[in-house]
Amino acid sequence: MAATASSMATTAVFMPRLPAKPTRCSALPYLPPRLSSTTSSFPLKAFPESRRLSLQIRASSSEETSTSVDTGELLTDLKEKWxxxxxxxxxxxxxxxxxxxxxxxxxxxxxxxxVPLLPKVLELVGLGYTGWFVYRYLLFKSSRKELATDIEALKKKIAGTE
CATH class of the missing domain: 1.20.5 (Single alpha-helices involved in coiled-coils or other helix-helix interfaces)
Known part of the structure; x- marks a missing residue:
């Protein structure tokens, strides 16, 4: 009898407790319940047909204003380059x-x-380098011009036009 009581007490302690009220995990607000046309204070049948149709939203696009890429043209361009x-x-x-x-x-x-500590150390190194780069190249007008000329020289070197 004592063994039964202690085993029941142990199982009661280790059983997970469920909340009495379900918890909400989402950060979104609750929406009001959907009202059917019979329970709403303004049933849809009260509106004339033309009023119901004017509430519909339609989206369309014309082909003239579309900025889509022509796949055939893209493929022929890639084939020519290849x-x-x-x-x-x-x-x-x-x-x-x-x-x-x-x-x-x-x-x-x-x-x-x-590795436990290494990401934080590397993050500090990256922040330090970013601070140095901003101070060295972006803070003053003359250094920005120097950076622009360095980038242009690198572009020419990569492209092979130098």
Whole structure:
């Protein structure tokens, strides 16, 4: 009898308690209940047919104002550019290498992020570098001009026009 009472007490302690009132998990406000036409104070039958039709909202767009991209034109443009490439194997190799580099960097970032203190230290380093960059290049007009000329020189070097 004593063993039965203690086991019942133990199960009563470990059973999860359900709230008496269901809790609301959403941050959205409650909407009022939907009223049917028979219970509402203004049934739809009271409005004439023309009034009910004027309450409908219609959205349309004309093809003239549309800014959609023509897929056929895009594909022909891409095909022309691909045909203009002389060394296709190099482009494919660089593209595959870029995909592998992004994949590997995401793995490395995930591994570094799992180390307890290292993400906060790297965040501080990033904030410090950002502050230095803003002070060095963005704060004063002369340094902004210097940054613009550096960017233009880098563009020319990458494009091969230099």
């Amino acid at each position: 045909d203009a490439v002389e060394n296709k194997s190099t482009v494919i190799l660089y593209g595959g290498g870029a995909i592998v580099a992004v994949w590997l960097s995401s793995i490395i970032v995930g591994a570094v992020n799992s």
